[in-house]
Amino acid sequence: MLRTAILGLAGVIALGMLSAPAMAQDEASDSGDAAIKSDNPFLHESKLPLQAPPFDKIEDSDFKPAIEEGMKQQAAEVEKIANNPEPPTFENTLVALEKSGRMLERVSLVFGALTSANTNDTLQKIQQEVAPELAAHRDSIFLNEKLFDRIKTIYNKRDSLDLDPEAKRLVWYFYNQFVHAGANLSDADKDKLKELNKEEATLSTEFQNRLLAATKAGALVVDDKSALAGLGDSEIATAADAARKRHMEGKYVIPLQNTTRQPALKSLTNRDTREKLYMNSVNRAVQGDDNDTRDIIKRLAELRAHKARLLGYTNYSGWKLEDQMAKDPDNVEAFLGKLAGPTEKAAREEAADLQKLIEESGGDFKLKPWDWNFYAEKLRKQRYDLDESEIKPYFELNHVLEDGVFYAAHQLYGLTFKERHDLPVYQDDVRVFDVFDKDGSQLAIFYADYYKRDNKSGGAWMSNFVNQSKLLGTKPVIYNVMNIPKSAEGEPTLLTYDETETMFHEFGHALHGMFADQEYPSLSGTNTARDFVEFPSQFNEHWALYPEVFKHYAVHYKTGEPMPQELVDKIKAAKYFNQGFDFTELVAAAKLDMAWHTLTPEVEQQDVANFQQRAMDVAGLDQSLVPPRYESSYFAHIWGSGYASGYYAYMWTDMLDENAFDWFQSHGGMTRENGDRFRKMVLSRGNSEDLETMYEDWLGGKPGIKPLLRAHGLVAEGQ
Numbered sequence: 001m002l003r004t005a006i007l008g009l010a011g012v013i014a015l016g017m018l019s020a021p022a023m024a025q026d027e028a029s030d031s032g033d034a035a036i037k038s039d040n041p042f043l044h045e046s047k048l049p050l051q052a053p054p055f056d057k058i059e060d061s062d063f064k065p066a067i068e069e070g071m072k073q074q075a076a077e078v079e080k081i082a083n084n085p086e087p088p089t090f091e092n093t094l095v096a097l098e099k100s101g102r103m104l105e106r107v108s109l110v111f112g113a114l115t116s117a118n119t120n121d122t123l124q125k126i127q128q129e130v131a132p133e134l135a136a137h138r139d140s141i142f143l144n145e146k147l148f149d150r151i152k153t154i155y156n157k158r159d160s161l162d163l164d165p166e167a168k169r170l171v172w173y174f175y176n177q178f179v180h181a182g183a184n185l186s187d188a189d190k191d192k193l194k195e196l197n198k199e200e201a202t203l204s205t206e207f208q209n210r211l212l213a214a215t216k217a218g219a220l221v222v223d224d225k226s227a228l229a230g231l232g233d234s235e236i237a238t239a240a241d242a243a244r245k246r247h248m249e250g251k252y253v254i255p256l257q258n259t260t261r262q263p264a265l266k267s268l269t270n271r272d273t274r275e276k277l278y279m280n281s282v283n284r285a286v287q288g289d290d291n292d293t294r295d296i297i298k299r300l301a302e303l304r305a306h307k308a309r310l311l312g313y314t315n316y317s318g319w320k321l322e323d324q325m326a327k328d329p330d331n332v333e334a335f336l337g338k339l340a341g342p343t344e345k346a347a348r349e350e351a352a353d354l355q356k357l358i359e360e361s362g363g364d365f366k367l368k369p370w371d372w373n374f375y376a377e378k379l380r381k382q383r384y385d386l387d388e389s390e391i392k393p394y395f396e397l398n399h400v401l402e403d404g405v406f407y408a409a410h411q412l413y414g415l416t417f418k419e420r421h422d423l424p425v426y427q428d429d430v431r432v433f434d435v436f437d438k439d440g441s442q443l444a445i446f447y448a449d450y451y452k453r454d455n456k457s458g459g460a461w462m463s464n465f466v467n468q469s470k471l472l473g474t475k476p477v478i479y480n481v482m483n484i485p486k487s488a489e490g491e492p493t494l495l496t497y498d499e500t501e502t503m504f505h506e507f508g509h510a511l512h513g514m515f516a517d518q519e520y521p522s523l524s525g526t527n528t529a530r531d532f533v534e535f536p537s538q539f540n541e542h543w544a545l546y547p548e549v550f551k552h553y554a555v556h557y558k559t560g561e562p563m564p565q566e567l568v569d570k571i572k573a574a575k576y577f578n579q580g581f582d583f584t585e586l587v588a589a590a591k592l593d594m595a596w597h598t599l600t601p602e603v604e605q606q607d608v609a610n611f612q613q614r615a616m617d618v619a620g621l622d623q624s625l626v627p628p629r630y631e632s633s634y635f636a637h638i639w640g641s642g643y644a645s646g647y648y649a650y651m652w653t654d655m656l657d658e659n660a661f662d663w664f665q666s667h668g669g670m671t672r673e674n675g676d677r678f679r680k681m682v683l684s685r686g687n688s689e690d691l692e693t694m695y696e697d698w699l700g701g702k703p704g705i706k707p708l709l710r711a712h713g714l715v716a717e718g719q
Contacts, residue, residue, distance in 0.1 A: 001461040001641070002509050002526055002533050035065055042066035042107040048423060049434075050445050050475050051466050053110045056424035060122040063111050067130050070104030071137045077101065078141050081150070088150035090167060094174055098471055098520050109465050116457045117449055117481050118427050119212070127205050135201035139194045142181035151175055166688045170520050173687070180323060182311055189310055196307045200300065207296045208457070208640040211284075214291035215256050215634070216454050218284035220277045222252040230269035232389055237488040245454075256281055257483065258458025258636060260585070260627050263496065266373040266388070271365075278370035285633040286608075293633050297596075298605040300639055305601045316597040320645040325531045325652070325692055329598055332648050336594075338705050339587050339651060340620060342714040346580025347626050353379060369627050376578050384577070386570040388496060394567075395495040396557035397450065397484065404500070404553030405507045408543040412675030413511070414438025417446070427453075429486070430479075435514060444514040447479035450503075451486040451493075458483055458636070460502050462509035462537075468516035468524045476525065478513045480506040492557045497571065501544045508540025509533075515683040523687045530646035532691045534653035535660070536683055542661045545572065548670055576713025581626055583712055586651060588628035591619040593638045593647040608632050651708070656695060658707035663699055 036043065041057040043066070048054055077100040084092055115123050141147065154161070155175040158168060182193045221243070222228055228236055239252040246253060254264050254277060262281055268274045285293040304316040313319040317329040326332045354375040355367045367375070381387050402417070409415045417433045425432060429451045435444040447465070466477035482502060487493045495503075509526060512533070516525030526533050543549045554563040595615035599606070612632050616623040630637065637643035664674055681698040696702055709715040 036069040040066050050477050052423055052445055052477050053465050055426045064126045066107040070107055074101035074104050082144050082147040088153045093150045094170055119455050124209050131201040131205040132198040135197045139197055142178055143190045148178050148183040151178055166519055169688050193310055196303055200303050203296050203300050204640045207293055210291045210293050211634055211636055214285040218256050218280045220254040220280050227270050227273045228252055230267040234491055238485050241488050259629055266377040274370040282631055294608045297608055297632055301596050301599055302605055305599045309601050315600055317645040324529045336590055343580055343583040343587055346714055347584040350580045351625055380574055380577050384570045384574045386574050392494040393556050394554045394563040395500045397493040399553045400500050400503055405503055407552050408549045411670055413679055444476040444478055450482045450484050452483040460506050462506050464513055467521050469521040470519045476513050478510045480510055501541050504541045504544040505537045508537035512536040512683055515679050516686050517684040518686045518688055525686050528687045531649035531652045534649055535656040538654050539657035539660050579712040584626040585629040588621045589630050590648040592628050597645040655708040656703055658711045659703040662707050
């Protein structure tokens with residue numbers, strides 16, 4: 001997943017980033033006097049390489065005054081631009097806007113990273129306080145009538161100006177961003193919109209804060225080790241260590257991941273334990289306590305419906321999708337409709353196979369969601385003789401990162417990596433690498449934060465500490481975050497294949513950011529449409545199992561021996577296994593997202609559980625068989641991370657990436673020539689041209705749905 005920090009222009013903060021998850025960890029403390037002090041580390045550019053954040057100098061108390069001072073500075077800069085007595089030009093208006101808000105950008109990028117990956121009570125309190133202030137600040141720019149008049153003047157004469165293609169794209173981008181944000185509204189409607197935006201920002205932040213606390217509280221606590229039968233010794237040791245860290249010595253704790261399914265469900269032999277873990281997962285945020293998210297969800301859906309109507313759209317999805325590749329809700333629904341039938345059919349066939357296995361194993365019960373992973377794993381072992389405990393020793397974290405992820409980037413693009421230990425980090429587990437281009441010049445700095453913590457948001461993501469821009473003279477400083485359970489002291493961290501693939505995925509985002517080569521920060525790197533931005537990351541997953549890469553990193557952590565070919569073949573043979581379930585839960589989540597965001601203002605607030613059930617019924621999906629990957633109450637993507645009406649993008653971009661990999665395969669596979677062409681025509685282009693045109697120029701045509709279905713075993717090979 002990508003977490004974006006900039007929306008529309010440099011220095012303006014996307015509300016989703018500052019609504020990133022937070023959790024009460026330490027005793028609450030006053031954020032202190034918001035007056036900026038002369039030694040605040042955000043007042044000036046960092047003196048560290050590539051302006052990397054000086055984490056050793058940053059205190060929690062620095063954030064609020066820096067954010068407020070950053071808003072103050074940018075507000076003054078914007079007012080100067082809007083009131084410039086000179087006629088509007090590209091330089092004195094749009095370039096000036098791109099240069100504005102430098103301090104606000106510095107502090108917000110770091111603040112967003114910490115509130116997502118290493119939060120505490122103080123940061124959570126600051127989030128709550130600044131969310132509505134930042135929403136108001138953003139509106140003060142996008143709803144500034146004088147500023148918009150200048151932008152509109154430039155836009156109307158753009159074809160007569162002597163602008164290069166990227167500059168012309170920036171004119172188009174700014175104009176559409178302002179219109180999309182409500183710049184054409186009347187003064188009275190602008191005031192209404194401002195209030196809606198402030199409330200939405202506040203509630204999104206509160207949602208994430210409640211969810212992280214609910215996820216921690218929802219961890220499964222086990223008193224008797226026998227209840228964990230089926231887990232390996234290292235997994236049980238990790239559970240005991242997690243309990244000790246919570247001061248629960250003698251017990252065992254299995255923390256929740258952000259998804260409905262939990263990894264331990266595939267191993268736990270005790271059905272009661274599986275059910276408890278599953279129910280903890282789905283009920284984490286519906287306990288009627290301070291962490292319950294349902295009231296927030298209902299109000300957010302209502303707010304967004306009203307906001308869309310105010311902006312002239314039937315529903316929120318219509319507004320949100322206007323500047324995406326999909327364009328409108330009908331196109332999204334048509335796309336999902338092509339997937340729902342094949343995936344639901346495959347899931348039902350898989351369910352029948354699992355029910356048969358239950359009965360053959362002597363079980364006298366109907367398949368339930370908490371049984372699916374366990375019996376699917378048994379069936380996978382039976383069909384492919386593939387045991388996850390056999391393969392994990394070949395996926396040691398450091399080997400996967402350095403000999404797999406980095407190696408693939410070297411083979412394709414000529415990149416090299418060197419770990420450095422002199423730069424300060426925000427948490428001891430974080431690692432830092434210099435990234436060098438094929439000519440030996442420094443391309444970027446990369447931070448890797450892979451281990452799960454109770455004060456870290458669930459899931460995996462990429463973002464920037466510093467954005468690339470030739471105009472500003474900045475190179476990318478990028479980080480990846482995951483939630484891999486940390487092994488007990490002295491033990492290696494062994495990954496599942498899914499975790500391995502996720503590491504490649506997030507580094508695909510990182511490459512997209514590292515290769516950015518734009519003049520203007522608003523068009524740089526990953527600042528693209530949601531239904532394009534996941535394409536480079538999903539495409540990069542393919543190299544995880546690519547023979548040349550796989551044999552380079554998949555070695556036994558004890559012996560150094562490569563994975564036996566027999567085991568590799570089993571992994572490949574199992575590639576299509578359980579894809580009906582896997583893809584149906586994605587389709588269900590996307591359908592749920594669209595259902596919430598196609599509500600109209602006339603519809604009364606919804607009972608969350610009833611609404612979800614109706615949405616699944618309308619979609620023809622049986623959630624009692626295959627629940628959505630995220631249920632409404634913990635669907636952080638759409639309520640707090642900027643993916644509202646955008647969860648379909650994971651499948652849309654999967655379509656793009658499968659077509660792309662077909663192209664690579666038909667043109668010689670992993671070659672430097674192919675990598676350089678992909679970098680030049682796609683990865684380095686950011687949002688500097690029309691994304692559909694960019695993709696089709698590289699591919700040589702339009703993408704089709706068949707490669708996507710075929711890659712997931714939903715149509716036969718060759719179709």
